Amino acid sequence: MIWDELEQELERLQRDGLQRRQRTLEGPCGPLAKIDGRTLVSFCSNDYLGLSTHPALVEAACAGARAWGVGSGASHLVSGHLTPHAELERKLADFIGFPRALLFSTGYMANLGIVPALLGRADAVFADRLNHASLIDAVRLARADHQRYPHCDLAELERLLANSQARRKLILTDAVFSMDGDLAPLPGLLALAERYDAWLVVDDAHGFGVLGRNGRGSLAHFALPAARRLLYMGTLGKAAGAAGAFVAGDERVIAWLMQRARTYIFTTAASPLLAVALSASLDLIADGDARREHLWRLTAQLRDGLAGTRWRLLPSTTAIQPVIIGDNQTAVMLADALYERGLWVPAIRPPTVPAGTARLRISLSAAHSSEQVGLLVDSLRELPCA
Structure with missing residues (x-):
C-alpha cells in the first residue's frame, strides 16, 4: 500500500538523520526567535541587513496597503501590474545598472522562468555542481542538455563549452553559494x-544588498559591467527584508521573458504593498554601509574566534559561515546541543549538500550583536566535536 511505503520512507529519513523539522516562531523575524515559549538567538535567517522589521519598511507596507490595497487581483499581463510594481522595476534596474528589470513572486519562480524561456531540447546548460535546487529544476524544465562542471572550475567549464555543438549555450551559476558561502568566479x-557565445545567468540571491558598492550585489563586487549576454537574478526576501525577486538584463531579453517565462505569465502578481515596501528597502540598502560594515566585523569575529579550534569553517568571506561536520546524525546532535543552550543554528544535510558534508550553517545578520556572536563562539568551543 502507498501509505505503508510513505511510512517506511519517513522512518528511513528519521533513521538516517535526514528528516526535516518545522518550527513555528511566535514573533517576527529577527536575531531573537521565540519558539515554544523559549527565546533563542537565531543564526538561521537570511535577513542579512536586519531590514525585515525595520520601521521604514513596516510604515511603507502600511502606506502601500492603504493606497493600493492588499492584493493585485490578477497576473501582471492581465490587470495585476500596478504603478508600484512598475516603479519598483525601474528603480531596481537603475540600482543594478541594467536597462530593464522584471518582477517575479519568488527567486525560485524567477529561475524556473528564465532558463526554459531561453533554451530548449537542442540547447545546452553548463551549470556549477553546487547550484541551488531552483537552478537545477530550471534546467529540467527546459529539457536542455545539462552539463555540470566541478565547483568553480573554469578550466573544465571551458573544455565543456569548447566541445559542445549545442545550438544555444547558457552558463548557469549562483553568485554566492548558499550552503558554502563562497563566490563564483564571475x-x-x-x-x-x-568567448563561446553563451548566455550567463547569475543567481545573486545571497549577494544582492550585501556585496558591492552600496549593496548593489556580486556584479558590483567584481566591478563587472551590465553585459548584453548577462542576466542577473536578485531575490528580495533576504537582504531586502521582504519577499519576491527580479531579473535584470538587456531590454530585448527582458521583453522576451515577459512573453515566454511561464512563472511570470501564469501567476498572480505580488501584493502592491510589497512593492511599496521594497522601494523603501532599496533606499536603506543604498545607505546601508554601516550595516554592512557591522556584518563584516561580526564575520571576522566568528572566524577569528573559531580559528585554531577543531571546527572546520569553509573559506567563506560572506555572511554565510558553514561549519563542516560530515555525519548527518552528528550534525543534528550538535545543532540540538546548541539549541539547548539557546542558540538556533540549523543542521544542513543531504540532499541540500553532498553526502558526507553535513554541516552547521551559521547565517549572520547586521541585526546581531557582538555579544551574541561571542556567545555562539564560546558555546562551539565548549561543545565536543562528536
Whole structure:
C-alpha cells in the first residue's frame, strides 16, 4: 500500500538523520526567535541587513496597503501590474545598472522562468555542481542538455563549452553559494560566455544588498559591467527584508521573458504593498554601509574566534559561515546541543549538500550583536566535536 511505503520512507529519513523539522516562531523575524515559549538567538535567517522589521519598511507596507490595497487581483499581463510594481522595476534596474528589470513572486519562480524561456531540447546548460535546487529544476524544465562542471572550475567549464555543438549555450551559476558561502568566479565566467557565445545567468540571491558598492550585489563586487549576454537574478526576501525577486538584463531579453517565462505569465502578481515596501528597502540598502560594515566585523569575529579550534569553517568571506561536520546524525546532535543552550543554528544535510558534508550553517545578520556572536563562539568551543 502507498501509505505503508510513505511510512517506511519517513522512518528511513528519521533513521538516517535526514528528516526535516518545522518550527513555528511566535514573533517576527529577527536575531531573537521565540519558539515554544523559549527565546533563542537565531543564526538561521537570511535577513542579512536586519531590514525585515525595520520601521521604514513596516510604515511603507502600511502606506502601500492603504493606497493600493492588499492584493493585485490578477497576473501582471492581465490587470495585476500596478504603478508600484512598475516603479519598483525601474528603480531596481537603475540600482543594478541594467536597462530593464522584471518582477517575479519568488527567486525560485524567477529561475524556473528564465532558463526554459531561453533554451530548449537542442540547447545546452553548463551549470556549477553546487547550484541551488531552483537552478537545477530550471534546467529540467527546459529539457536542455545539462552539463555540470566541478565547483568553480573554469578550466573544465571551458573544455565543456569548447566541445559542445549545442545550438544555444547558457552558463548557469549562483553568485554566492548558499550552503558554502563562497563566490563564483564571475569575471572568468563572463569571459567564457563572451568567448563561446553563451548566455550567463547569475543567481545573486545571497549577494544582492550585501556585496558591492552600496549593496548593489556580486556584479558590483567584481566591478563587472551590465553585459548584453548577462542576466542577473536578485531575490528580495533576504537582504531586502521582504519577499519576491527580479531579473535584470538587456531590454530585448527582458521583453522576451515577459512573453515566454511561464512563472511570470501564469501567476498572480505580488501584493502592491510589497512593492511599496521594497522601494523603501532599496533606499536603506543604498545607505546601508554601516550595516554592512557591522556584518563584516561580526564575520571576522566568528572566524577569528573559531580559528585554531577543531571546527572546520569553509573559506567563506560572506555572511554565510558553514561549519563542516560530515555525519548527518552528528550534525543534528550538535545543532540540538546548541539549541539547548539557546542558540538556533540549523543542521544542513543531504540532499541540500553532498553526502558526507553535513554541516552547521551559521547565517549572520547586521541585526546581531557582538555579544551574541561571542556567545555562539564560546558555546562551539565548549561543545565536543562528536
